[in-house]
Amino acid sequence: MNTQRIQPKSKVDGEIAVPSSKSYAQRAIALAGLNKNSTRIKHLTSSSDVIAAKAVIEELGAKFVSSENEIILSKGIDFNQNNELSINCHESGLSTRLFSAFSLLFPQNFQVYGSGSIQQRTMEMVISGLEEFGKKVSSKNSKLPLDISGEIQNQMVEIDGSISSQFLTGLLITSPFLVQDTHIKVHNLKSIPYVDMTIELMESFGLKVAHNNYENFYIKGNQSIANQIEYTVEGDWSAASFHIVAAAIGGKMELTGLMQNSLQGDRAILDAVKTAGANVFWKEDRLNIEQNEILPFTFDATECPDLFPPLVVLAAFANGKSTMKGVRRLEHKESNRGITLQKELAKVGVVIDLNDDEMIIHGKGRPEIQEELVFSSYNDHRIAMAMSLFSIGNKNDLYIENPLAIEKSYPDFYNDFLTI
Structure with missing residues (x-):
């Protein structure tokens, strides 16, 4: 035993x-992957969830070096890939829901895998949310793995926030990089403090989000992270x-x-x-x-x-x-x-x-x-x-x-x- x-x-x-916040760390790693410039993330505790997030952006083409408590990205995610994409979020709930939203940034097939207990957790809010955008999603009884395909057809979507705010976090992080503006209507949102964390961190990377009482979120498209970023993760x-x-x-x-x-x-x-x-x-x-x-x-x-x-x-x-x-x-x-x-x-x-x-x-x-x-x-x-x-x-x-x-x-x- x-x-x-x-x-x-x-x-x-x-x-x-x-130790440093794994919630902030995973968000920062995701945003760093979307930066065309270099990013340095300091005070990074190497928990398995953080390791999973780093592995995902690497699978999507990002280049970085890691030391004991920091990561330096020299190159962000490669959006010019033509092959099918596959990411393994291992057992991380946040990475699974957050990086599933990254499928909106790619026209090709995008597969999301996991391991351990995350394979038994419902992805219903992710599936329905992506389908709102016009994506097609096949799954195993609303659980991993997800096979996502198709192009974005809608820019105004409605999602359920009653189980988790993690998928909303993924949508907020990816929407500034879409061609069109995005309007997200959220029903019964829980974990509002985590949404505040996401918006705060996006602003520190130079990205803008507006919302009306956490029920309607408005994100301008064609935004970019214009500067080299140095970010220290809080405890x-x-x-x-x-x-x-x-x-x-x-x-x-x-x-x-x-x-x-x-x-x-x-x-x-x-x-x-x-x-x-x-x-x-x-x-x-x-x-x-x-x-x-x-x-x-x-x-x-x-x-x-x-x-x-x-x-x-x-x-x-x-x-x-x-x-x-x-x-x-x-x-x-x-x-x-x-x-x-x-x-x-x-x-x-x-x-x-x-x-x-x-x-x-x-x-x-x-x-x-x-x-x-x-x-x-x-x-x-x-x-x-x-x-x-x-x-x-x-x-x-x-x-x-x-x-x-x-x-x-x-x-x-x-x-x-x-x-x-």
Whole structure:
């Protein structure tokens, strides 16, 4: 059995440099691929999702060199290819949906592949969106692989944003490079902070997008990235959330690399842990979290569903009932995280009720591990990291099955967590 041993911790106390945001990094790599000039992207953590994004633009003809924490592109994507195109986004949900939109930039057949759990996740919003433009898409029951062909026939399209905003991100990034202007009408858009991130990053590359209350987006065609770009990726609030909760339930932590005014939706973790009683303060650009009380809390995670795993652990350590909203956003992740969290927390005696879009966590104070315990990660990076937090204040070892799932977003998590 492939497992990671996590030894018990009486407390956490340390300083950690937060890895760079994989959400910003993948967007920046996509935009760099569309730049006719050179692009340098700095502070780049080589998670598997970032590696997948780099592989895609290379498959599309981009030329670059990578070092430990940066990438320098000397040549963007080659739009003069005549052969059929094929990209493999591996297990990255964002890259799969984002780079599927790149098929709009090519008249020839364009195939999109993936691996692992992404092959079981619906691509219905991608397929219907591309068909709105006039493309023809064949798939495996609305799942990968996708075979995309045909030419653009429409410049005004309507898409569904209820499951994910990732395909909209792809459309926003590619539309400036189309010949015609584009009008995108979006129904029931979720994850608005991620759309703000996309627009902010596009503007830093010199591209313009207008929108009306996130319902109608207007993008002028024939835009280009006119300059050499140097971009530094900010720290990842999603990765930081696990250390923030670790401090809230068992000590103190100082985190570097995060932006106080970040547009990342997962910055809302600070509101949640403060509501749950933790002390949170900044020392210049360093975030400090200290344990105080651990109180039950109510939190709406609809716009930041990746916070469910760490916050469910926080709720488990509170004595009483905590309520979180946004459960419907969890079904189409690396695992069905609502059910996954329900099953795994039962191992420490914590009951979770799932009521439509609401999750109720019946916290026990401090869940105790009476003997060595094995948690399944379900090959889900955020589940693997979250379950590791149950080592805090316990007396027995715990183990994480399929521990390398963390490489998707935070390859150094165990190194960082085990040394604080």
